[in-house]
Amino acid sequence: MHLDWTALGQVTAVSIGVTVAVVVVFALGVLGLARVETVREKDGGTQAVGLAQAGFCFLACATVVAYGIYLIVPQFH
Template identity: 75%
Template sequence: MQLDWSALGEVAAVSTGVTVGVVVVFALGVLGLSRAEDSRDGATVSYAAAGLCFLACAAVVAYGIYLIVPQFHS
C-alpha cells in the first residue's frame, strides 16, 4: 500500500481551511445578531448580514452533504 502524501496534505489543508472559514462566518453571524439586539438604528442591516452569514454556512453544509450522498450524483 502506498500513500500519496501530497494529496493527503492537500485534503487536510483544504478541510482545515474550510472548517475555520465556516466557524468564522458563523461567529460573524452571531455577532451580527448580538449587535442587532443592542442597537435599534442599524438593526435591519445587522439582521441582513447575520442572515447572509447563516445562509453561507447552510450552503457549505448542504454542499458537503451533496458530496457525501451518492444518490445525488445520478
C-alpha cells in the same frame, strides 16, 4: 499499499481551511444578531444591517453544509 502524501496533505489543508472559514462566518452571523439586540435595547437606529449580516452569514454556512452533504451522499449525484 502506496499513500499519496501530497494529496493527503492537500485534503487536510483544505479541510482545516474550510472548517476555520465556516466557524468564522458563523461567528460573524452571531455578531450580527448581537448587533440587532444592542440596537433593540437602545431603542434607536435600524436593525437591518445586523439582520442582513446574520442572514448572509448563516446562509453561507448552510450552503457549505449542504454542499458537503451533497459530496458525501452518492444518491445526490
